[in-house]
Amino acid sequence: MNAWRQPRGGIRIDLQVIADMVEPGSRVLDVGCGEGILLDYLNQFKNVDGRGIELSMEGVRAAVRNGLSVIQGDADTDLKDYPSGAFDYVILSQTLQATRQPRVILEQMLRIGRRAIVSFPNFGHWKARLQLLVHGRMPVTETMGYQWYDTPNIHFCTIADFTALCDELGLKIERGIALDSQGRIRKQNAGSPQGNLLAEQAVFLLSRT
Amino acid sequence: MTVSPQSGAFDADAPVGQSVVLGTDRPLRLDSGIEFGPFTVAYRTYGKLNAEKSNAILICHALTGDHYVADRNPVSGKPGWWNDLVGPGKILDTDRYYLICSNVLGGCMGTSGPKDINPETGKPWGLSFPVITIGDMVQAQARLLEYLGVPDLFCVIGGSMGGMQVLKWATAYPDKVFSAIPIATAARHSAQNIAFHEVGRQAIIADPDWCGGDYLAQGKTPSRGLAVARMAAHITYLSEAAMHRKFGRNLQNRSSVTYGFDADFQVESYLRYQGSSFVDRFDANSYLYITRAMDYFDIAAEHDGVLANAFRDTRTRFCVISFTSDWLFPTSESRAIVHALNAAAANVSFVEVESDKGHDAFLLDEPEFHGVLAGFLEGAAEHRGLGRGKE
Known part of the structure; x- marks a missing residue:
């Protein structure tokens, strides 16, 4: 057993929320899979046919060393290679805000997958709003821990921004789950104004309409 | 079966x-x-x-x-x-x-x-x-x-x-x-790689001992041509960094250059050795055929x-x-x-x-x-x- 392989329930809670949305035995593409912790979990406990794309070679090597099917690639450029409908789920976990073309990526995800699962930090959380209002400075919070000049997150959005884009693209929001900074589920619907105020991060299950 | x-x-x-x-x-x-x-x-x-x-x-x-x-x-x-x-x-x-x-x-x-x-x-x-x-x-x-x-x-x-x-x-x-x-x-084999192969093949073909490919029947071996082919190919198997680390501009068993065409540099000596030892274990015509197979790929x-x-x-x-x-x-x-x-x-x-x-x-x-x-x-x-x- 590899050191980072952990027993059930041992993955980060926000990853667990994503994993729980995936039907057993399905075909999954994890975009920005890192070392493949979620993929490994899905392989072990959901018996999926799982693949991954990861930008950092370090992450790719670790994933492949652990027997996962992962390629080095870039979400911004490489999703277009895949044929339409090749996967049941395309997952983008905590990566959307770091891509150059989030809109194109969302479109691509729902072209190659029947469903997409997207998680991202919520810029609309009250702490972020308050920091901007009171201090007039770009928010730095637990889920958004970078200064403006060194952040990889070049396309922050609020939950309301995200759902507006989904509407524009004609995507159906099947589920929206609000999470706190620890990844624990909050009771508010992520897509509601309360969710946008109180969720530090969110996970959305999308499908084509 | x-x-x-x-x-x-x-x-x-x-x-x-x-x-x-x-x-x-x-x-x-x-x-x-x-x-x-x-x-x-x-x-x-x-x-x-x-x-x-x-x-x-x-x-x-x-x-x-x-x-x-x-x-x-x-x-x-x-x-x-x-x-x-x-x-x-x-x-x-x-x-x-x-x-x-x-x-x-x-x-x-x-x-x-x-x-x-x-x-x-x-x-x-x-x-x-x-x-x-x-x-x-x-x-x-x-x-x-x-x-x-x-x-x-x-x-x-x-x-x-x-x-x-x-x-x-x-x-x-x-x-x-x-x-x-x-x-x-x-x-597919790239144009550059086909080009390298062609250099190797021409080195063999230009050796008079190749005898139009009939060297075995004539009791000869196109050793010089095959060795040059190997030397050229061997360069492509290394990298500049690896070559520099291994040899630099070090001289071969001498303290200064000889103002001639001996193998003054270690890298030359190394390549000559690679070429001559290859001849002992490889057939020149096989080299032509196998490089061709790669070119056609x-x-x-x-x-x-x-x-x-x-x-x-x-x-x-x-x-x-x-x-x-x-x-x-x-x-x-x-x-x-x-x-x-x-x-x-x-x-x-x-x-x-x-x-x-x-x-x-x-x-x-x-x-x-x-x-x-x-x-x-x-x-x-x-x-x-x-x-x-x-x-």
Whole structure:
């Protein structure tokens, strides 16, 4: 057993929320899979046919060393290679805000997958709003821990921004789950104004309409 | 199976360095259209085929390699070319897998090639040997597997020209290949690589002792031409960084330059040694034929010019590996294979290993490379139902 392989329930809670949305035995593409912790979990406990794309070679090597099917690639450029409908789920976990073309990526995800699962930090959380209002400075919070000049997150959005884009693209929001900074589920619907105020991060299950 | 083994039943415990005559009843149909057979295949196996016949791995060797993967080479006296990888408890574990490697068609280490006697004339084939392709090499390997009673392969693995054979196997016999590991290779030989090969061939052809390809009958050897071919090729297997680290501008057994054309520099001396030792173990005409086979290699061309078509509906698990400093088969070539596999929604892993050792890195002790191989094989073995190995 590899050191980072952990027993059930041992993955980060926000990853667990994503994993729980995936039907057993399905075909999954994890975009920005890192070392493949979620993929490994899905392989072990959901018996999926799982693949991954990861930008950092370090992450790719670790994933492949652990027997996962992962390629080095870039979400911004490489999703277009895949044929339409090749996967049941395309997952983008905590990566959307770091891509150059989030809109194109969302479109691509729902072209190659029947469903997409997207998680991202919520810029609309009250702490972020308050920091901007009171201090007039770009928010730095637990889920958004970078200064403006060194952040990889070049396309922050609020939950309301995200759902507006989904509407524009004609995507159906099947589920929206609000999470706190620890990844624990909050009771508010992520897509509601309360969710946008109180969720530090969110996970959305999308499908084509 | 219509091919009948010439030497009776196959004996798994038979000693090192076997060979078999195949294609007596059913000659090979070469890509050139020529029917060729019977032909001899020299091969080596390690480990045992399990009862389910599910643990066979075919190792494909590179341009100047041979089937002595993990044995002392009988000609050069050196350890096997993948000794680091093949053996009990190693990544290609002989306690766990049944490993097969054969000398390629057109080669000079026992499999039929231009230095052998043409049975119809009683003289060496020379240039009357048919031009062969990577696909022909693979066809000959498929016949060997029939003879060995191996229905399909758990894995096909190889680097450089070996990687071309891996890709050919995966596209010509997709149902027989459970997993494929093409290393430091390309789906087609690039213009630059064809150009390097042409330099090597012209060096051989320009040697008067080549005798229009008939040197064996005339008792000569085009040693100078073959040595120059090897010297030029050897440069392409290294990297500038590796060469600089190994030799720099160091002088060879002297304290100053001689103002002449001796091998003043260590790098010159090294290349001359590489050239002259190669001549002892390789046949010049084989070099022409095998480099040609690589030049002709272009999988996309066989599939309407679209590489992804070659992999359509494939169920094979692929692990594509390249090395950062390899400029002969650069990462961009591997990436083209990966893009095509993605377009076919194939199961693929792709790793570019950091190394400054150039193309030769696939033959060397590179821990990162070996870690990736081990992980991929372990995952594939689990899916194949071969269980988990020792950890």
